[in-house]
Amino acid sequence: MAIDPGLRRLALRTLLAAFPGTSAPDWALDLLADGLAGHTLFGTNVGSSDELSQLTARLRSARPDALIAIDEEGGDVTRLGHRTGSPYPGNAALGAADDLDLTRQVYAAIGADLATAGVNLDLAPTVDVNSVAENPIIGTRSFGADPGLVARHTGAAIAGLQSAGVAACAKHFPGHGATVTDSHLDLPTVDVPLPVLRERDLPPFAAAVAAGARAVMSAHIRVPALTGDGPATFSRAALQGLLRDEYGFAGVIVTDALEMRGAAGAAGGIPQAAVAALAAGADLLCIGAEVDRELVLAVADEVAAAVGDGRLAVVRLEQAAARNADLAAWAAHQRITRPAATTATAPGRTAVTVPPAPGRISATVPPAPDRIPATVPPAPDRIPATVPPAPDRTAATVATTSAAPGRTAATTSAELGRTAARRALLVEGDPAALAAPLVVQLGSGYSIAEGKLPWGLRPFLGAVEQIDVNAAETSADELIARAAGRPIVLVGRRVHQAAASRELAEKLAAAWPVAVVEMGWPSTWRPDGARAFLVTHGASLASAEVAAAALGLITERYDGV
Template sequence: MSHDPGLRRLALRTLLAAFPGATAPDWALELVADGLAGHTLFATNVDDPAQLAALTGTLRTARPDVLVAIDEEGGDVTRLGHHAGSPYPGNAALGAVDDPDLTRRVYAAIGGDLAAAGVNLDLAPTVDVNTADENPIIGTRSFGADPDLVARHAAAAVTGLESTGVAACAKHFPGHGATVSDSHLELPTVDVPLDVLRTRDLPPFAAAVAAGAQAVMSAHIRVPALTGAGPATFSRAALTGLLREELGFRGAIVTDALEMRGAAGAAGSIPLAAVAALSAGADLLCIGASVGRELVEQVALEIAAAVRDGRLAQSRLEGAAARTAALAAWAAAPRPAAESDGELGAAAARLAVRVEGAPSPLPSPLVVRLVSGSSIAEGRVPWGLRPHLNGIEQVDLVAASTTADEVAALAGDRPVVVVGRRLHSSAPARDLVEKLAVARQVSVVEMGWPSSWRPAGVAAFVVTHGASLANGRAAAEALHLAG
């Protein structure tokens, strides 16, 4: 394969790479100097604010307008707060409060934190309308199940984030909220007519575009009526026809990670997925989290080869590079907040708590956290009430391997507080809580996407609409457990 340095450099200008660790390896800096659009940071890159600011400063020494991206949604998906949980509630909590000005303020605070760390592209907000209660990947990342509500808050989130000079990226176009599978692992299908998409899923994206979102992220989901057999990321009808021409979006179209099964699996490889995405109209390609120099070079070479052999028009590649450069220019000087409101997240989370029953102060209860898995998007971030319990015992148990009698033996004569995420979706968790409630005083804290399940006999049922550090504090306070 012949080497064309001009095409390689042009291809690099459309790529977001990544690297492991708290400092940037030489190859990551060299590629930025060569024209690489930027890097996405993950939890492995974040130790503390000072280290993160030093890391992003180093990236800027390679090129001042480098894009430094991160998935900082607040709530359950946080990179800045991955050690302890986010100090802000996520979208489901903000949607439950339904105060767009509060949403704007929370996102302005998140933007201020990112700007202080030197991050200038936030792969947020999630503006999917979560119409599938059993959605395994969106859930509490969504503002809600009503398109108008989600649209209101999508606009507020974009406005707040971008008031700090951090670019917003509304995701996952054309809407991941009706899926019941995870595009990290497979290619989900949303088999609905286009008119359903237009009324149910697209209003929040239209609102984000109208609010000035600098970027929109494509989803690796298949909508047969729109995308045919492939994902939206590879669909010219979705990206160019619907997003550009129908919704009038003029910013940068960013792909979700091409290493995900919904993309690389559909195309055959990450380099081929990159060519397919560019051909469809994408401008900035997230390669993924597991990236090294060799993979970046492979992707750039494949893009260059596609231009030479006619699979990809050079004008399309040049257009993508120009849009990415315009995004980088817009986001070149993010502005840290003059002062941060340390209590904003806690106050917002309190407003989102819903308490059913009458929780009286509990005399030293046993708190039982029912362990659940985390999605790939969330990663392993601590959650629950433990940081807010003043000397109160918490045990972590797996519902499927724990009986009500065993919990009762652990509790002795103490009341029990059961904390979980999406408890209703686990038959062992439902069974455990229902049996416990027959014999003793039990309160339940639901920190996932809420449901109609209410076990008979519980003293109180608390819904937090999320599992961030702020949500946990609000729940502990509602049950009079916080120290």
């Protein structure tokens, strides 16, 4: 069947594509000119600051209102800092510090970095409540395990990000925090009654709507009580019934990457997943990272064909395209009306002016006219959209300001990151007493969301020796012999979850002066005999620096430039 060119163009207006490399190939530009909504950037697209700015300018030259999206969460998921680590601690650290003004400032700084780079849609914050400690894909990307805390910080993060003129996208609706399966690899199931979902997982999304989030991302998770046998991305009950009708969300519903097994596997392919997502109520379809021209056109043609054969109503496709156009217009307006940011020396880095709020910030943000409502009256027995602040908290004492004379924008970013990381650092024992140690980093692998991101204390060690080991292939006796009388600092992520790492730490602590630095999701586990135990709540560059400082290892300040 011949594809109607008009329907193909309409379908393109619902798609976020991607491409490899630090310069856009011709096909990526041509599709923008043909109506493609935009592109998602990944770490492989991010070179130097100038290269990134040139790339986004080139995309806008093909379509001035193109949506240019990125996963920039800070902490363990960063694209701007994919070569070095993020200068900002992630959500788990911000939740541990539990200062809403500090969260707002960090996200405002992230937003300013993105705006400088020419990015207008951040696929962040992650607002999942990490209620299962073994969660393989959320973990430190979450503000915490308490729904109220996560909801409060959700509002602060969205306020900060959008104050910089970058659209926020709260993810992953209706909540990916209770899973033990990565939806990149399979379709996770959260088999709980709706009252549990409402009490545990949904408060942050209500807070996101109340804060004026421009977008919400759907999760490729199955919640039988809500979505039936399929994922939320394909569920009209979840996207239309719950998110739009009940919570009053009027912005753009973005899908998680359709290439993921939780979507493509459930639908029988990426093009089929696109049709199912649109029919359920999604507006902006993130195809994924492995994308070429042929795949984009295959998806667009399948959507157009679905309209032709009745699987998808044309009015639904038009509605999705119109919402995406509204988001693009908002982003373009922000770029025009906001003052130009200071040029930075690091990729996408800038100084930002964020006036500290007196006391506590509100979770509600006034919307632009005819945009997302800032308040949503709760239905009877529903969770309220406005989340009260925690009692007895004080605002952060550090405000982010424009770079002072002689200071670079990257320096001010690093200072803000260090401040937040210090507030989150948990120190037990006396780590500084273990002078001149051997640092041992335990290999932990990487999630698909993180990518192969550098982490650990190495950038701050100077002459201090570090070795990287696989716990399953290393014995405590071997490490003690290598230490040659020196104490040992053991650095890892989720040390307690891997049997080999846990056993190695326990044997070392029982026999030798040892400090443990946990840079993953925290637990109550402590190896008996450890002289010190540090919890950073994430593996950002900032978190590594403050841990190294607490251990007395830093000889000179690292400013992230």
